[in-house]
Amino acid sequence: MISEQFVGSQKKVLERTISEIDVQIRRARKIEDLGSSESENTQEFESLAENQALIKSLEKEKKDAQRALELIAAGNYSICKSCKGPIETGRLKAYPMADKCVECASKKK
Numbered sequence: 423m424i425s426e427q428f429v430g431s432q433k434k435v436l437e438r439t440i441s442e443i444d445v446q447i448r449r450a451r452k453i454e455d456l457g458s459s460e461s462e463n464t465q466e467f468e469s470l471a472e473n474q475a476l477i478k479s480l481e482k483e484k485k486d487a488q489r490a491l492e493l494i495a496a497g498n499y500s501i502c503k504s505c506k507g508p509i510e511t512g513r514l515k516a517y518p519m520a521d522k523c524v525e526c527a528s529k530k531k
């Protein structure tokens with residue numbers, strides 16, 4: 423079993439991660455707005471596409487972090503969603519959004 427204290431600190435990390443992601447998304451969206459007003463430049467178009475890919479991956483990350491927070495709220499944090507076994511503490515420390523144990527995560531779907 424993992425300690426309540428550990429879950430509490432993971433919760434803080436996740437909340438901070440979400441607010442950092444929000445800042446990055448806002449910044450990326452601003453670039454998108456600026457770029458769309460004069461999109462004739464190909465170079466700019468490329469960076470816009472990159473920017474959209476960035477926003478997408480940031481949103482996915484945010485979703486993962488929010489899901490982890492929901493798991494914490496429900497008391498299901500650190501439980502592998504595949505095998506229902508415990509997720510290693512070291513893995514959660516390195517990746518607080520982890521919802522699978524190392525073994526299940528390394529298996530291909």
Ligand SMILES: [Zn+2]
Pocket residue numbers: 502503504505506507522523524525526527
């Ligand atoms: Zn597992």
